[in-house]
Every structure is written in C-alpha cells, then in structure tokens.
Amino acid sequence: MTELAPDASLAGPGGGEAQHSVGATITAVGMAVPERRVSNTEIASRLGVEESWIARRTGTHTRPWADPGDRLSDLAARAGREALARAGTRPDELDLVVVATSTADEMSPNAAPLVAGLLGAEGVAALDVGAACTGWLAGLAIACGQIESGRARQVLVIGADLLSRLLDLTDRDTAPLFADGAGAAVIRATDQADGRIGPVHMHTDRSGAELIRLERGGRVWMNGPDTFRAAVRCLTAVTDEALTACGLGAADIDLFVYHQANSRIIRAVGERLRLPPERVVDYVERFANSSAATLPIALSVAEAEGRLRSGHRVLLAAFGAGFTWGATVVEWRTAQ
Numbered sequence: 001m002t003e004l005a006p007d008a009s010l011a012g013p014g015g016g017e018a019q020h021s022v023g024a025t026i027t028a029v030g031m032a033v034p035e036r037r038v039s040n041t042e043i044a045s046r047l048g049v050e051e052s053w054i055a056r057r058t059g060t061h062t063r064p065w066a067d068p069g070d071r072l073s074d075l076a077a078r079a080g081r082e083a084l085a086r087a088g089t090r091p092d093e094l095d096l097v098v099v100a101t102s103t104a105d106e107m108s109p110n111a112a113p114l115v116a117g118l119l120g121a122e123g124v125a126a127l128d129v130g131a132a133c134t135g136w137l138a139g140l141a142i143a144c145g146q147i148e149s150g151r152a153r154q155v156l157v158i159g160a161d162l163l164s165r166l167l168d169l170t171d172r173d174t175a176p177l178f179a180d181g182a183g184a185a186v187i188r189a190t191d192q193a194d195g196r197i198g199p200v201h202m203h204t205d206r207s208g209a210e211l212i213r214l215e216r217g218g219r220v221w222m223n224g225p226d227t228f229r230a231a232v233r234c235l236t237a238v239t240d241e242a243l244t245a246c247g248l249g250a251a252d253i254d255l256f257v258y259h260q261a262n263s264r265i266i267r268a269v270g271e272r273l274r275l276p277p278e279r280v281v282d283y284v285e286r287f288a289n290s291s292a293a294t295l296p297i298a299l300s301v302a303e304a305e306g307r308l309r310s311g312h313r314v315l316l317a318a319f320g321a322g323f324t325w326g327a328t329v330v331e332w333r334t335a336q
Contacts, residue, residue, distance in 0.1 A: 023196040024147040027089070027188045028334050030082025031300040032075050033064040033181040033287065038164075043176050046169045054176040059263020063179035063288035065164040071105050072182075076160035077118035079182035079296070083156065084119070086334070087186035091121035095152035098142055099128050100135030100159045100292040102214055103166065115158065132212070133259050133320030134202070135159055135292035136183065140316075140328070141200035143187040158184040159292035166220050173224045177262060179288035183296025194311075195333025199245050201238055202326040212321035231261060232268045234325040235317050239273060242315060242327035250275055253329070254312035255302060257281045259319055260294035281307070291320070308332055 039062050040051040047054075055061060066075070076099055084091060097119070099112040112126035131138040136159030143155035160182035169175045190196065208230055211223040235258060243249060256279055258266050263284045270280045281298050290297065295316055302308040310333055317327035 022148055022150060022189050022191060024144040024187050025190045025192075025195045025197065025333055026330060027186040028083050028087035029183065029185045029296055029300045029303065030079050030084075030086060031181065031183045031297045032078035032082065033290075033297070034066045034070060034075070036065050036067055037062045038065045040176070047172050047175060049172065057262070057264070058176050058288070059282065059284040060176060060288045061285050064181055064290075066162045066180045070162070072101060072103055072160055072162050073105055073111050073114040073118060075162070075180070075182045076101070076111060076115045076158045076184070079160065079184040080115060080119055080156050080158050083184040083186050087188070089154060089186050089188075091119045091124070094121050094124050094154050094156050096143070096146060096155045097121055097124055097126040098139040098155065098157045099126070100131065100139040100157070101128060101161055102130060102132055102135070102291060103162045104128065111160070131292075131320060131324045132322055133261065133289070133291045133294065134318040134322070134324040134326055135320070136295050137200065137316060137318045137326045137328070138202060138324070140185070140187065140197070141202060141326070144197050144200060147187060147189045153189045155187045156184060157187055158182060159294070159296050161291035161293055163220060163289075163291055166214060166218075168219045171219075173222050174220045177289050178220065179290045181287060181290035181293040181297050183293045183300055185296055185299070195331045198242070198329040200326060200328040201241050201245065203234070203238065203324070205323045208323035209321075211323075214321065228265060230323060231265050231319040232272065234323065235259075235265070235269045235319050236272045238317055238325055238327040239269070239315060242317070242329050246329050248313070248329065252313060253279070253315045255279055255281060255308055255314045257295060257298050257302065257314055258317050260284050260287065260298055261289050261319065294318075303334065310334065
C-alpha cells in the first residue's frame with residue numbers, strides 16, 4: 001500500500017498529520033480503442049443465443065475489437081500520446097513508463113519499452129505490470145510510490161489489452177464480455193495540499209486462482225457465477241476500506257469508477273453500498289471489458305462527458321484474476 005501524501009482531506013480519520021512533503025496527482029488522462037465495433041448481433045449468431053440475452057447478462061451492446069494487424073504497443077502509445085498532450089508533458093520529461101497488460105505483442109520484449117520508444121521517451125525507465133484487470137490500479141500504486149519517495153517526478157501509467165484474440169467464440173461465459181482498448185494517465189509530483197491520490201489498497205487471494213485463467217498460448221477461461229460473487233464481495237469491501245482510510249463516507253464521493261467487468265457486477269456493488277446510480281460509472285454498453293484498460297478509459301469518458309470535474313473526489317476500484325483487487329480515492333485536478 002502506498003503511503004498517503006499530505007492532503008488533510010484524504011489523510012485518514014481526523015485528517016492525520018502529513019507523512020510526506022510530496023504527493024502524487026493525476027494530471028491528465030487519455031484513451032484509444034480500435035475502430036472496429038462488434039455488435040451483439042454478431043456475437044449472438046455465433047453462440048446461438050438472442051441478442052437480448054447478451055445485453056441482460058453483460059450490459060454490453062457493442063464492443064471494440066482489434067483488426068488482425070493491430071498491435072497492442074501501438075494502441076497503448078496512442079493512449080499515452082493523448083494523455084501526454086493533455087498534460088502538456090514532453091515524453092523526455094518522463095521518469096518512468098508503466099504498461100499494465102496481460103496481452104503484450106510478444107513475451108519479450110515487454111510492452112513498456114516498445115511503447116516508450118514509440119512515444120519518443122528514449123532512455124526512460126519502462127516496465128510491464130501483470131495484475132490482470134487490476135493492472136492499471138497496480139501501476140498507479142507503483143507510480144505513487146516512486147513519486148512520494150522522491151525517485152520520480154512524472155510517470156506515465158497505461159493499461160492496455162487485446163483480449164478479443166484470446167476468446168473462444170463458442171464460449172458463452174467469455175465471448176460476449178471482453179473487448180480491446182487502452183487508457184493512460186500522467187502522474188505528477190505535487191506539493192499542493194489538494195488534488196492528491198490517496199492510499200492505494202491492494203489485495204490478493206490465490207484461492208480464486210482457478211476461477212479465471214489465461215493460459216500461455218491458450219484462451220480466456222472463467223467460472224462466471226463464482227467470479228461474479230467474489231468480485232461483488234471484494235469490490236464492496238475494498239470500497240469501504242478506501243473510504244475509511246481517508247475518513248470519508250460514500251456521500252463524500254462525487255463519482256465511483258469501478259472496473260468495467262460487466263454491468264451486473266457494477267450494479268450489484270452499487271446496490272450493496274446504497275450508492276446513487278447517477279454517481280456510479282457504467283460504460284460497459286459501449287466499451288465492454290478491456291481488462292487493465294477499463295479504469296483509465298472510464299475516467300477519460302467521464303471527464304469528456306462532464307461527469308468528472310476539477311475538485312471532484314473519485315473512488316477507483318478494480319478486481320481481476322489472481323484474485324487481485326484494490327481501491328483508492330483521488331481528488332481530481334487535471335490540466336486544462
């Protein structure tokens with residue numbers, strides 16, 4: 001867990017005394033998705049089900065899928081380039097590029113050094129993070145730790161996955177769920193009291209390891225019902241954990257951005273926590289589940305649609321294979 005930077009509003013119950021003079025803030029976000037869109041009609045015909053069955057089960061109506069020649073590193077670089085432009089940050093000003101993915105173009109080289117090169121960030125430290133759908137949040141935790149310890153000033157964190165290539169299109173549990181995409185955020189050091197990223201609470205439980213698998217050279221496999229129950233339970237609990245650490249309640253959060261696994265999970269978590277639906281992001285209908293990319297994509301869309309503005313408090317939470325899960329609270333202060 002990253003230590004909280006000195007923001008009295010996110011410093012724990014009672015607004016604890018500052019532990020560090022430097023904090024981390026999200027300066028800008030960006031996203032990129034393939035142009036190709038695959039509708040429920042196409043998926044349903046392959047599965048032998050009605051389109052309405054897919055919509056009810058997942059919440060998705062259309063999803064972006066990559067074309068055969070598309071590369072993950074190119075898509076990730078597009079998202080990173082947009083975030084850098086919006087932040088007003090040059091690639092050579094970065095200290096670290098983190099790419100969270102389970103679907104790099106090759107086993108080696110990893111995605112991050114390729115993406116750094118495509119961005120023109122030559123010589124910058126670059127590394128991949130593998131934490132499935134929790135990957136971007138894990139990358140955010142790494143960025144915060146580097147910045148708060150004084151080892152970095154600016155970090156680019158990208159989540160990107162091309163899961164369409166790993167689907168069994170006859171599998172009803174997985175074929176309708178997953179999509180392709182990339183999202184990025186520029187994380188910058190700040191000595192200001194507001195706009196900081198709070199503690200990033202990360203957890204794992206290997207007892208669920210067999211419920212979601214992506215085997216080397218194979219296909220995505222998932223036990224849907226058991227994964228659903230675990231996701232709802234863990235996301236609910238870690239939401240409370242992140243709020244308690246900051247001395248906040250659900251009413252203090254302007255927007256809840258959960259991993260966009262499917263609409264049923266998002267809705268179930270919201271109902272358990274009694275959250276107003278209008279404050280819970282759900283873009284599954286348009287983008288489906290792009291694994292490590294869902295959180296930064298959701299942030300990008302929410303900001304573009306005016307749902308996320310400077311001064312808002314945002315709760316971010318994700319759940320993925322492993323099991324892995326986590327959450328944090330962010331005060332939103334992006335570049336204009």
